[in-house]
Amino acid sequence: MINLQKGQKLDLTKGNPGLSKIMVGLGWDAGADKPKSGGFLGGILGGGGAAKIDCDASAILLNAQDKLTAKDRLVYFGNLQSADKSVKHSGDNLTGAGEGDDEQIHVDLSNVPSDVQKIVFVVNIYDCKNRKQDFGLIANAFIRVVNPANGQELCRFNLTDTYAGKTSLVVAEVYRHNAEWKFNALGEATNDFSITELIRRYQ
Template sequence: MSTINLVKGQKIDLTKGNAGLTKVVVGLGWDPVQQSRGFFGGKKQANIDCDASALLLNENSKLTDDKNVVCFHNKKSPNGAVVHSGDNVTGEGAGDDEQIEIDLVNLPQDVHKILVVVNIYDCVNRKQDFGMIQSAYIRILNGSNSSELIKFNLTESYAGKTALVCGELYRHNGEWKFSAIGEGTHSSHINQLAEQYK
């Protein structure tokens, strides 16, 4: 099956039509913008440490437990159905910078949505925002064979924004769907972003 490229606002079935799909991997990637080299060589861009997180929400889009924020400092959901790959502090190199594995079958029944977000670590002190990031994307892989199912390139200008709500996996009539959101916010930390869903 070839990859389906989504545009902002598009929704697509994940499990319907993908018989046997029980585990997915959410991959997120980004690169620091290359600063143009001036006459005297230019200034090297400081590392931008982006952190991917998953918020496990109930049917009212609420976070019922702080442990339902899966991120670099809480790498597993309470029952182990959602697992974070660990922190990548530079965004350099090809491929996904961070991944979140999701076992759709073993998610608790009260989890109706998984919101995937990325924020910039220590953005206030470092004076960094998503205008300094390029080639950002979110993609969903089949957990059993790593084939890419869908990809959403975050091509808008997110200058001034310090967090991105990339996309959402959600239950619909017993199946799982994905919605490409691509909204920027001014949350400076994952805990601050999570507060909006309590």
């Protein structure tokens, strides 16, 4: 397993012959210095205490121009799979409780439509504006890529930056390069209040 730093890239298929499917897991905890009312990915997340933090992970399928060309190419809690069924979401986790992944997105690389060049993985906090919540309330956020055929963790990216005041994260992306698939650790934060706002960047 390879631990990546922000900005690092990794060949997925080139270094793993026969790899055709991946599981992308995202996880988080409530910040140690905060009440257990939620965490970064707490609401994909939540916890005890006051208003729970409900984080939502999504996958955005983009073309060569980094554009989202159809509604069904946004995979999130409201649309659990792309129309072609190549990308599937495990479902919304409202509490973020427990060890391991809080949400998982499964990608069948061999069946991703040929005009999709990139899949971007993002996380936002549900209703963050009204609840006055941001990613400063969470800790130990990560994204990892697993080969579901054998359970091998291919890479992991721990998001160690301070995201206080930020309400959405563009966590990472998987993209085509010379007929292979690569992973790019992004860890970029934005002030978008919802997935609806976030996807405007790709329209």
